[in-house]
Amino acid sequence: MTIRAIERAMNVLQELNQQPINTIAQLHARTKLPKPTLVRILRTLEEAGYVENDTRQGGYQVSALVTSLSSGFHKGPLVVEAGRAWAIAITRKHKWPVAIALPDYDDMIIRFSTVPDSLISPFHSTVNKRLCMLTRAMGLAYLAFLDGEDRNVMIDILQKSDNPENALSHHRDKLLRLLNEVRSNGYATRSSTVEPRNSDTIAVPIIAKSGRVLASLGLTYFKAAFGSEQEARDRYVPILKSAAVAISEDLNRLSSSVAIDVSSADPSAISND
Amino acid sequence: MTIRAIERAMNVLQELNQQPINTIAQLHARTKLPKPTLVRILRTLEEAGYVENDTRQGGYQVSALVTSLSSGFHKGPLVVEAGRAWAIAITRKHKWPVAIALPDYDDMIIRFSTVPDSLISPFHSTVNKRLCMLTRAMGLAYLAFLDGEDRNVMIDILQKSDNPENALSHHRDKLLRLLNEVRSNGYATRSSTVEPRNSDTIAVPIIAKSGRVLASLGLTYFKAAFGSEQEARDRYVPILKSAAVAISEDLNRLSSSVAIDVSSADPSAISND
DNA sequence: CTCTATCGTTTCGCGAGCCGGAATGGCTTG
DNA sequence: CAAGCCATTCCGGCTCGCGAAACGATAGAG
Structure with a gap:
């Protein structure tokens, strides 16, 4: 009960x-x-x-x-913490919502989003929403920048999926061509075959200094606000790319400049003032 | 009802x-x-x-x-967003809790804290907790770095306070000596006259590139974990100072590198995928 | 091993208090 | 000026949340 x-x-x-x-x-x-x-x-x-x-x-x-x-919950990956400020700054400046997504099995999961900040939305629940890896901008941006080995493992997993949005995993050549295109462009967009049709998302990978792909950063806009999709891409891709680089740099600084190690006693009871 | x-x-x-x-x-x-x-x-x-x-x-x-x-709430100051990642990183590395506080009238208010992350605490509710300006490390770190004019206005306000912890505001010479000491040290600590006695907080100001004091960043530790308070300060002051500088740099980058202005249509309905 | 203290959890009958259809009153619209 | 829509209030009905007491599990003491 x-x-x-x-x-x-x-x-x-x-x-x-x-x-x-x-x-x-x-x-x-x-x-x-x-x-x-x-x-x-x-x-x-x-x-x-x-x-x-x-x-x-x-x-x-x-x-x-x-x-x-939720002040007691900070167990999320540091990349989300490092990225939030950038996502918020971009939305404040350019109005459109920005989100950060992390891989989870064969999907991406949105871990942070500025959707509720800027607009009246008919869509719900963007945080914790699962996004398909092969049709969504956030998924493609992640997958395309994985190294060959990791990428193959991922594609194998995707082939076992029964989600119709993952159908492309069965046409490996076609998929690889798409991924290579994303990779050379440096960004991905949502497949035009999936809903919603009146908006588009542009996503870029967030890649650690080590080369590991950590997450993806995406901006969503209304197609009607621009003359062409190319116009929107020309405008926002550089912003997203530089933000992704900045987040990666922040992560690097976060783990290095704080790195004076302390191995002393365990704290046990304390308050912050 | x-x-x-x-x-x-x-x-x-x-x-x-x-x-x-x-x-x-x-x-x-x-x-x-x-x-x-x-x-x-x-x-x-x-x-x-x-x-x-x-x-x-x-x-x-x-x-x-x-x-x-709380995913729909990002209206807080950007300095909190920029600082969270650093606070979390410091706590992960050094175990002790770190908090960010902002001025509010004659108090400081804790806007972010990693207290719940690392330990079992007999204290409650550190986020949104009000801290007195003149006895708490976070308050002194803020006040000491205000410019002469702003600082005087603040002290005038504090004199109107009936909080006994603000008694020092009536001894202007004594207070100014304390603030100058904080300023030359570059950090503040909690007054030894207030509770809790078994812990101490070290705090530094977060100062924007413009020179404006935005917030303070504080780390709290158990006195018993160190031979002397000086030992703890020697260890953590440099970390806090560099983190405060890094946060300020992040803020600067956040507002500049994203600064390709878009004045086009208002977004109205959108989802992030 | 048994006794006991303390834990988290379940039970169950009472009645407080939550429920929601209908009514109210303000505000905008044609 | 009527009609529609809105947020909010009323109030009788009856659910459904309440908490003392009981229960079972676990740990430590003797």
């Missing part, structure tokens, strides 16, 4: 994180919860400080306090 | 973020909730994926999914 009210509240909090501003009506449509229930949940979250009710804008939004709900 | 079950669940989630591993008994002691209630709440959070029950260790901990409860 689980507590329904809590499940509902968590779902509401999730939805609130999808958009900068949320009306009761939107939340009602997305969560299927009765409006009075929503109002009660939101009031509870508001009094606890996690949510703000901006009456001028007529909507609810998450407040700074939500960060403390 | 608010929903009690939700308030309780949020409190439990907060407590779970304070320690890497939490037993029912600990949570019971801290939240004052009956154990069956805790079990029910934890089961609910577990089924929703926010909490893991590591039966081997016999305790509950937050899982990666909690990050999605």
Whole structure:
């Protein structure tokens, strides 16, 4: 037996994180919860400080306090931590959302995204979303820059997948041609055969100084905002590439300049002030 | 009328973020909730994926999914985003917790902390905790590096405070001597007149290329782990100073190398893949 | 080995308090 | 000025969360 009210509240909090501003009506449509229930949940979250009710804008939004709900979790890969600031900076400057994805078995998983920052989105849940490796920009950018050996292992795994989006793994020559093209371009884009058609993603790999491919960094834009896809690529590819290099440099500095080793006693009880 | 079950669940989630591993008994002691209630709440959070029950260790901990409860919130200052990776790297390397604090009126507020990462702590809620400006390392490191004009304004504000920890603001000469000492040392430590006595914090300012003092970066350690406080300072001050410089450089790069401006259409609906 | 203390978890009947359809009132729109 | 949409409030009904007590497992002491 689980507590329904809590499940509902968590779902509401999730939805609130999808958009900068949320009306009761939107939340009602997305969560299927009765409006009075929503109002009660939101009031509870508001009094606890996690949510703000901006009456001028007529909507609810998450407040700074939500960060403390995950302040105890920093187990993510350092590349995500190093990349967040860059992703945020790019979105602030260029408006379009940026995401960082890491490989997980035969998919990529989005580990950080600025989607909720900049826009009203019909899509949900971009963080922790799985992306297919062979049709999505983030996947191709990762796969194309793997070394021959690693790449072959990966393709073998993909062939065992029953996801129709991985069909290309059975046409090895065609796939390799695509990967080589991505590699020589230095970036990948989403396959035109998959949804959504009204947007495109440009992705580049984040490669450690050691040469290991760690993650991919992608920017998504609305096709309608540009005269051609080439125009968008000309503009954003250099930005993404230099950001990826910068993230890699940060990682390098992070592990080296902090590297005065201390092997002394284990800390056990402490507070930060 | 608010929903009690939700308030309780949020409190439990907060407590779970304070320690890497939490037993029912600990949570019971801290939240004052009956154990069956805790079990029910934890089961609910577990089924929703926010909490893991590591039966081997016999305790509950937050899982990666909690990050999605705040994935929509990136409105914080960029200096926090730029600093997180460095704070995490230092803690991973040197074990002791590191925090970033920003000024807020006459206090500092901790905006990021690695406290929950490394240890079992009797202290709670370090993120969003307010620190007094004149007795805490993070406050002194900030105040001492303000320019004369800004600093005077700040001291005037502090004199209006009724917080006994700000008493020093009424002894301007004594305070200025202390601030000058901090400034020439390049770091501050917590006043020995305030709790907790068994630990100390070393803090340095994070100063933008423009010269503006943005935040402070502090490391807290147990006094018992070192022969003398000087020993700890000799070891960690250089690390903190170089990290503060690195954060400042990152900020500079973040705003410059991304600076190809785009003034085109507003994005409105998009997903990241 | 047994006894005991303490842990996490389950049980179960009571009743507080959450639920949601319907009503309210404000605000915009045609 | 009516009509539609919105967020919010009301209130009777009845679920469903509550927590004292019991349970089973584990660890340490004697």
